[in-house]
Amino acid sequence: xxxxxxxxxxxxxxxxxxxxxxxxxxxxxxxxxxxxxxxxxxxxxxxxxxxxxxxxxxxxxxxxxxxxxxxxxxxxxxxxxxxxxxxxxxxxxxxxxxxxxxxxxxxxxxxxxxxxxxxxxxxxxxxxxxxxxxxxxxxxxxxxxxxxxxxxxxxxxxxxxxxxxxxxxxxxxxxxxxxxxxxxxxxxxxxxxxxxxxxxxxxxxxxxxxxxxxxxxxxxxxxxxxxxxxxxxxxxxxxxxxxxxxxxxxxxxxxxxxxxxxxxxxxxxxxxxxxxxxxxxxxxxxxxxxxxxxxxxxxxxxxxxxxxxxxxxxxxxxxxxxxxxxxxxxxxxxxxx
Amino acid sequence: xxxxxxxxxxxxxxxxxxxxxxxxxxxxxxxxxxxxxxxxxxxxxxxxxxxxxxxxxxxxxxxxxxxxxxxxxxxxxxxxxxxxxxxxxxxxxxxxxxxxxxxxxxxxxxxxxxxxxxxxxxxxxxxxxxxxxxxxxxxxxxxxxxxxxxxxxxxxxxxxxxxxxxxxxxxxxxxxxxxxxxxxxxxxxxxxxxxxxxxxxxxxxxxxxxxxxxxxxxxxxxxxxxxxxxxxxxxxxxxxxxxxxxxxxxxxxxxxxxxxxxxxxxxxxxxxxxxxxxxxxxxxxxxxxxxxxxxxxxxxxxxxxxxxxxxxxxx
Amino acid sequence: xxxxxxxxxxxxxxxxxxxxxxxxxxxxxxxxxxxxxxxxxxxxxxxxxxxxxxxxxxxxxxxxxxxxxxxxxxxxxxxxxxxxxxxxxxxxxxxxxxxxxxxxxxxxxxxxxxxxxxxxxxxxxxxxxxxxxxxxxxxxxxxxxxxxxxxxxxxxxxxxxxxxxxxxxxxxxxxxxxxxxxxxxxxxxxxxxxxxxxxxxxxxxxxxxxxxxxxxxxxxxxxxxxxxxxxxxxxxxxxxxxxxxxxxxxxxxxxxxxxxxxxxxxxxxxxxxxxxxxxxxxxxxxxxxxxxx
Numbered sequence: 024x025x026x027x028x029x030x031x032x033x034x035x036x037x038x039x040x041x042x043x044x045x046x047x048x049x050x051x052x053x054x055x056x057x058x059x060x061x062x063x064x065x066x067x068x069x070x071x072x073x074x075x076x077x078x079x080x081x082x083x084x085x086x087x088x089x090x091x092x093x094x095x096x097x098x099x100x101x102x103x104x105x106x107x108x109x110x111x112x113x114x115x116x117x118x119x120x121x122x123x124x125x126x127x128x129x130x131x132x133x134x135x136x137x138x139x140x141x142x143x144x145x146x147x148x149x150x151x152x153x154x155x156x157x158x159x160x161x162x163x164x165x166x167x168x169x170x171x172x173x174x175x176x177x178x179x180x181x182x183x184x185x186x187x188x189x190x191x192x193x194x195x196x197x198x199x200x201x202x203x204x205x206x207x208x209x210x211x212x213x214x215x216x217x218x219x220x221x222x223x224x225x226x227x228x229x230x231x232x233x234x235x236x237x238x239x240x241x242x243x244x245x246x247x248x249x250x251x252x253x254x255x256x257x258x259x260x261x262x263x264x265x266x267x268x269x270x271x272x273x274x275x276x277x278x279x280x281x282x283x284x285x286x287x288x289x290x291x292x293x294x295x296x297x298x299x300x301x302x303x304x305x306x307x308x309x310x311x312x313x314x315x316x317x318x319x320x321x322x323x324x325x326x327x328x329x330x331x332x333x334x335x336x337x338x339x340x341x342x343x344x345x346x347x348x349x350x351x352x353x354x355x356x357x358x359x360x
Numbered sequence: 361x362x363x364x365x366x367x368x369x370x371x372x373x374x375x376x377x378x379x380x381x382x383x384x385x386x387x388x389x390x391x392x393x394x395x396x397x398x399x400x401x402x403x404x405x406x407x408x409x410x411x412x413x414x415x416x417x418x419x420x421x422x423x424x425x426x427x428x429x430x431x432x433x434x435x436x437x438x439x440x441x442x443x444x445x446x447x448x449x450x451x452x453x454x455x456x457x458x459x460x461x462x463x464x465x466x467x468x469x470x471x472x473x474x475x476x477x478x479x480x481x482x483x484x485x486x487x488x489x490x491x492x493x494x495x496x497x498x499x500x501x502x503x504x505x506x507x508x509x510x511x512x513x514x515x516x517x518x519x520x521x522x523x524x525x526x527x528x529x530x531x532x533x534x535x536x537x538x539x540x541x542x543x544x545x546x547x548x549x550x551x552x553x554x555x556x557x558x559x560x561x562x563x564x565x566x567x568x569x570x571x572x573x574x575x576x577x578x579x580x581x582x583x584x585x586x587x588x589x590x591x592x593x594x595x596x597x598x599x600x601x602x603x604x605x606x607x608x609x610x611x612x613x614x615x616x617x618x619x620x621x622x623x624x625x626x627x628x629x630x631x632x633x634x635x636x637x638x639x640x641x642x643x644x645x646x647x648x649x650x651x652x653x654x655x656x657x658x659x660x661x662x663x664x665x666x667x668x669x670x671x672x673x674x675x
Numbered sequence: 676x677x678x679x680x681x682x683x684x685x686x687x688x689x690x691x692x693x694x695x696x697x698x699x700x701x702x703x704x705x706x707x708x709x710x711x712x713x714x715x716x717x718x719x720x721x722x723x724x725x726x727x728x729x730x731x732x733x734x735x736x737x738x739x740x741x742x743x744x745x746x747x748x749x750x751x752x753x754x755x756x757x758x759x760x761x762x763x764x765x766x767x768x769x770x771x772x773x774x775x776x777x778x779x780x781x782x783x784x785x786x787x788x789x790x791x792x793x794x795x796x797x798x799x800x801x802x803x804x805x806x807x808x809x810x811x812x813x814x815x816x817x818x819x820x821x822x823x824x825x826x827x828x829x830x831x832x833x834x835x836x837x838x839x840x841x842x843x844x845x846x847x848x849x850x851x852x853x854x855x856x857x858x859x860x861x862x863x864x865x866x867x868x869x870x871x872x873x874x875x876x877x878x879x880x881x882x883x884x885x886x887x888x889x890x891x892x893x894x895x896x897x898x899x900x901x902x903x904x905x906x907x908x909x910x911x912x913x914x915x916x917x918x919x920x921x922x923x924x925x926x927x928x929x930x931x932x933x934x935x936x937x938x939x940x941x942x943x944x945x946x947x948x949x950x951x952x953x954x955x956x957x958x959x960x961x962x963x964x965x966x967x968x
Contacts (some may be wrong), residue, residue, distance in 0.1 A: 040695065065535040180626035181399075199633060210398035211562060211621050215606040219622070240608020243615045264612050281540035282610050283569035292547065293540035293569065299505050300535075413861050440867040447858040455859040457880040467866040516862065 024051035025094055027198055027231050033089035035072050035081065035255075046072045046211040048255035048311075049089070051330075054199060055136050057225055059232045061246035061263070063139065063239065065278075067300040069255040070235045071137050074201050078112045079105070083154075087182055114144045117192035121204040123184035127176040133160075134172030136265040140194045158189040162227065163220045182213035189220055196228050203235040203264035239282055243267060251275050254301055254311040261337035273316050310342065318343050362425040364389045364556030365410060365443075370419035370429075372402075372409050375629045379405040381580035382419075382658075389523065390559040393552055394571030394588075396564060396603070400630050401577040403560045407528045410558065411445045412436050424523060441471045444517040448529035450509035454501035460487070460512050461497040467520045486515045489552075491545060498657045507538035511545065518549065525550075526558045531566060543569055564607045568592055576600050579630055579638040586663035596660055596670045598643050637668070645669060699960040706956020712949035727760035731916045740932050750934040752925065758935060762942050764916040769946065772831050772901035772910075773894040775777035779836030780843045780893065785886065786845025787840070789874055793855065801848075805841045813838030813900060817909040830908035835900040839893050846889045850882035857881075884961045891954030895947040902943050918943050 026155035035047040047069040054060045062070045075081050077091055078100060089101040095115050103111065112118075120126050128136060137156040141147040147155060153172065160168035163186040176184055185205060192200055202221065206214040222245050224230050236242060242249055242263065249266045251259040251274070259272040270276045280294030298315040310328050313319040322342050334346035365387040372380040380402040397403040401674060404628045408414045410421055412428055421429040423443050428436050444467070447453045454463055461483055468479045484494055490511040501509055517525055527546065531539040547570050550557055559571055567574055568588060575585040576599065584597040595601045600670055602621040609615050623642040628634055634641045640650035657666040700706055719726060735755035743750045748760035791801035817826075817834035824830055841927050853862060868877075904910030905919030911918050918939045925935035 040698065065537060182626045210627065211564075211608075212398060212602055212606045213626060214608070215620070215622060238608060239536070239610035240615075243610050243612040244608050267610065268614055278536055279610060281537045283540075283543065283565040284610060292544040295541040295544060296537040299507075408861075411865050413864060437867045440865060443865075445862070445865045447862065449858055453862060455863075455877055455881070458876075466863065466868070471865040513862070516866070520866075546746040588944070651708065 024056065027056045027094050028054040028233075029090070029092040029094075030073075030077075031090040031092070033073060033076060033091065034087070035069070035076055038084050038086075043304050046085075046180075046255055047076065047306060048303070048306050050252070050255070050257050052250045052257060052260065053234055056198075057229045057231050059221070059225065059234060059245050059247045061234045061236060061242045061249045062252060063236060063242055063249055063278075064252035065237055065300060067251040067254070067302065070252050071203055073252075074118075074233065074235050077201065078116055079103075079108045080112075080118075093199075103221050113140060113197070114195045115197050116199045116201060117195070117197040119185070119188050119192050119200065119202045119205050121207050121309070123188050123208075124176065126188055127184060129176050132173055132175055133179075137172075137187070137191050137194060140191050144195045146238050155194075156190075159194055160187070162193070162224075163187075163190045164216065164223075165190070180213075181209050182216060185209060187221060189217070189224070191198040193224060193228065193230060197230060199231045199233060200224070201233045201235070204235070204237070206241060207236070207238065214241070215244075221245060238241075239267075241276065251278075253343060254303055256311060256340060258312070258340040259333075259338070261335070264333060265337055269335035269346075271335050271337070271339040271346070272312075272314050272341050273318055273345060276345055310340075316325055318345075361389055363387060363422075364391070365558065366420070366422040367406070367410065368420040368422070370421065372405055372414065373417050378630055378633060379470075380409060383577070383580075384573075385525070385575055385582065387556045387558055390554045390556055390588050391573065392559060392571045394574040395558055395560045395577065396562065396566035396567055396574060397577035398562055398603075398627060399523050400579055400627050402630070403577050404528055406577070407445065407526045407558065407560045411443055412440075412525050413445070416669070419600065419620040438471070441467070441473075441520050442522050443524040443526070444520075445523045445526040446510070446513045446530050448505040448532050450513070450533060452510055453513045456501055458500075459497065460492075460501070460504075463501075463512060463650065464519055466517045467516060468652060471520060475521060476607045482519060483515075486519045487512075489518075489549065490515045491541075493551050500531075505538075505649050506534050508542060510534065510542050513543075514545065514549070518553065518555070521553070524556045524558070526560065528560045529562070530559075531548060532563065532570045536572060539566070546570060554612055564592075564604065576603070579628065579633050581638060581666065582657055582664070583639065584663060585657070590661075590663055596663060596665045597639075597667050598645055598669075599639050602642075602644075637666070683905060696960040700956055703959065704953045706960070708749045709949040709952030709954075710811025712945060713953055716946050716949070718765055718769055719763050720770040723760075723763040723767050726797075727757075727763045729760040731756070731761050731764040732914055733757070740928075742932065743934055749904045749938040750932060752921075752932070752935050753928055758921075758938055761921060762767040762918070762938055764919055765918040766913050766942060766946070768828065768905075768915065768917040769901055769943070771826065771896040772835065776835040776839060776897040776900070777890050777893050779832060781886065781890065783836075784840040785847050785879075788844040789851050791844065791880065792851025793870065793874060793878070793957060798848075801844065805844050808837065809841050811838070814903075814909075817904050821909045826904075826909045826912055826917035828911050828915070831901050834904065834909075835897045838900070843886075843889060843895065846885055847882060848931045850885045851878055854878045856882050863887065865923045866881075866940040877937060886956045888954060891950055891957055895950040895954075898947055898950070899943065920926045 031051045033047055033050045037044045037046055048074055062073065064070045076087050082088065087101065093100050096111060100111065126298050132157055134153065137159060138152045138337060141152045141155055156172055157168040160171055165171055165183060165186050179187065206217050209217065217243065221232055225232065234246060246263045248262050250257050251272065253274050257277050266275065267279065270279055277296040282295065283293055296315055301311060308327050309325055310323045313323040314356065316323065328340045330338040330340045333344035363386045367383060367385045370380055370383045383406060395406065397404050409416050414537055415619060416429040419429060420427045423439065464483045465479050468474060468482060474482060481600065483497065487494060487497060492508065492511050530546065531594055534542060543566055559567065569570050571588055573585065574588055574591045575598065576583050578599050584595065584600045595604055602623050605621045612670060621644060625642050628641060635653040636653050639654050640646040643650065655666045655668045657664050660670050693780060720753060733756060736750050737755065739753055739755040741747055741751045747757050747759065749762060751757055787801050791798045814908045817830065820830040820834055860873060863873055863877050901910055902919035905917040906923045911917040911920060919941040929936055
């Protein structure tokens with residue numbers, strides 16, 4: 024079955040005051056119909072930039088290359104004009120961001136804001152729009168939706184606002200919902216509710232979700248598949264259970280070990296990853312994780328690894344991916360490109 | 361032995377907002393107590409009250425037996441040597457116009473501890489203890505990463521050897537891998553230096569790693585206080601149970617097999633808390649009594665619980 | 676790894692906020708123009724004695740009312756005085772009053788602003804005081820001072836300086852209120868810092884940026900103020916050269932020698948514009964609201 028979204032060799036460069044920055048380095052991944060794909064990484068790994076790049080939401084100074092094939096449009100999104108992209112945004116690909124307070128207009132009622140989306144993309148007005156807006160609010164689990172329509176954002180709690188954002192995002196039944204850290208600013212007990220909403224959406228209207236997050240717990244909760252990013256590159260790709268059970272990339276393993284988890288930390292302290300995420304100017308001819316990796320050798324420092332199946336069966340970008348027993352020696356058949 | 365910190369019936373209102381509404385808590389000498397809660401719980405306010413960064417509305421705050429709640433700001437100042445605080449945001453915790461050396465030396469200067477050369481020695485020692493190279497002393501905060509800045513904050517807090525450290529969400533603004541190193545550091549320092557620590561956070565996993573006892577707050581009141589193993593294995597209060605079940609675990613198998621308690625509604629505003637037990641509006645097992653009568657914090661098995669229905673058996 | 680922007684163990688951003696700001700400023704052509712003009716004016720004012728071709732008071736009736744020429748670049752006035760030299764000396768008065776008035780307003784305004792922002796109790800008192808000051812436009816004050824002490828450079832400085840105090844207080848108070856909430860201020864309190872230490876070591880140094888910008892905006896107002904006052908005879912009095920004085924005496928003679936109005940006027944306009952451009956540039960450089968992440 025054709026994937027809903029196929030991203031190939033997406034590269035994003037920014038020119039900043041301090042010089043050029045390579046934010047995303049030839050990232051490739053697919054999102055299937057109705058699937059929840061998590062894009063995971065720490066700050067600076069390029070995941071948010073990737074999400075914005077999909078529909079051309081990056082600021083003017085960004086140089087984007089690569090292919091973004093979106094099946095419902097039948098074309099590469101990078102070829103669309105701004106006008107055509109505006110049609111896609113909201114209708115086929117919708118976004119939900121981290122801070123609901125700044126995403127909602129404080130001087131308009133909830134009803135008017137949802138109405139705006141409905142009017143823009145579905146030409147709905149008046150009574151029909153109001154009814155549909157109320158339907159959407161119940162879809163995301165907001166009680167007494169009729170009342171809520173007349174309220175303003177400041178009258179709602181953080182969790183409610185995020186639900187409203189999601190309602191607005193799915194107003195047009197988009198094929199893909201891009202959620203960038205949707206629960207990070209919320210309390211834990213509220214977070215669970217939002218994740219439930221996202222899960223239900225998939226069941227009820229078949230929306231696929233591209234979930235951007237740094238929180239492995241959230242990933243474990245709702246992701247079907249996971250792509251791990253580091254310094255602009257995708258470094259591991261696996262179905263969620265496999266990623267947690269048999270992480271193949273040392274960075275992934277390091278991330279999992281860094282989260283306090285009684286099952287893993289019966290003895291001693293948490294595993295730390297020394298050093299920091301680098302800011303790259305150019306794509307180095309090396310593994311970007313080499314200077315922080317405990318298993319790095321000369322090969323790692325001189326050749327750029329490509330994504331290839333690892334010992335657990337899923338793609339990993341590493342010269343010495345980890346098997347359950349420890350790192351595997353350089354895999355045969357893979358040489359420097 | 362006198363506890364490092366003893367809070368008795370602490371109340372803090374900001375106008376109509378009842379941020380802390382009658383909290384009593386003890387942190388023994390050399391003990392790490394985790395204080396857990398979500399937004400509106402009042403945990404950060406409690407931390408600020410304990411360190412007298414805000415005046416207290418009523419109640420007692422005893423540091424090593426001495427009540428500082430009633431003292432004037434001037435009288436408290438010399439006592440501040442003994443209790444310190446570390447904040448959440450590495451970006452605003454350090455004065456951008458001061459070098460690391462100046463920042464860490466400040467408590468020593470303010471309390472007139474040592475000669476200038478002795479202070480320099482001490483600062484370098486302290487930086488070493490928090491895992492920073494001596495060259496860092498000459499740098500400015502903007503030259504450091506978030507993790508390094510938190511280490512400097514810790515160095516500043518510990519340089520005058522306090523007996524109590526209040527850590528207010530010290531790792532929440534950091535990346536996962538950096539959180540690990542800071543948590544490890546706090547744990548190690550506490551073991552080596554033996555200070556008492558009130559570790560305030562919303563992150564249950566961090567608390568489980570670093571604390572010996574755990575106190576849970578909801579809307580300005582304590583709902584449960586227990587030894588760590590007890591709290592995580594068999595929590596007695598419905599809120600604690602919900603909190604534990606909601607906390608995401610990075611393990612899909614465990615996650616999906618978990619019994620999930622979903623709370624209805626969102627956290628009420630602290631301006632107008634619900635009557636009776638504040639949790640009753642979201643509690644899955646509330647009975648009519650809960651909306652009328654405020655449950656006292658009482659002994660049940662080895663823990664303290666504020667729930668009418670808690671009787672020592674897990675729900 | 677030579678292609679990595681900086682090695683992993685090095686600082687996150689090599690250039691600090693100060694250096695970044697300087698870089699931004701240097702890249703701003705308008706601000707740079709302003710800076711150059713300001714520097715030239717200040718230099719001219721300082722070195723007027725050395726640079727001016729003629730002493731300011733030298734009269735030469737044989738060369739009266741001459742248009743600009745090789746010998747007198749800006750022409751001469753009705754007394755045969757060289758206008759170029761007079762403009763240079765006049766700039767000195769303008770720059771002096773500009774800097775002194777701003778200095779006065781800062782010396783009084785900054786402490787008031789700090790106190791108002793730091794001690795909530797004092798805020799209403801300071802605000803009322805400042806409101807009272809606002810009620811006296813500087814002209815009234817200048818007239819009053821001139822009546823009591825006789826008009827002079829000093830009375831001009833005082834009148835303008837006092838008139839600028841409310842603005843300085845407002846900016847300082849705003850910064851103080853903002854900085855008070857910073858965690859590092861709380862940390863200093865927790866370390867045992869007294870109020871004095873907080874204000875001196877933690878709040879004031881971090882408020883300096885806003886004050887610098889404020890100064891570069893206030894100075895042109897002061898310069899114009901000086902010109903107005905001396906034009907009206909309430910400030911510097913002839914024969915001391917001042918751009919305002921020159922304008923005053925040139926006014927009735929406009930028909931006979933427009934250059935006598937044009938050059939001093941142009942000097943005022945350019946100097947003011949230069950300070951404004953510099954001030955704008957400084958503000959942008961020190962506090963950029965960047966739209967991209």
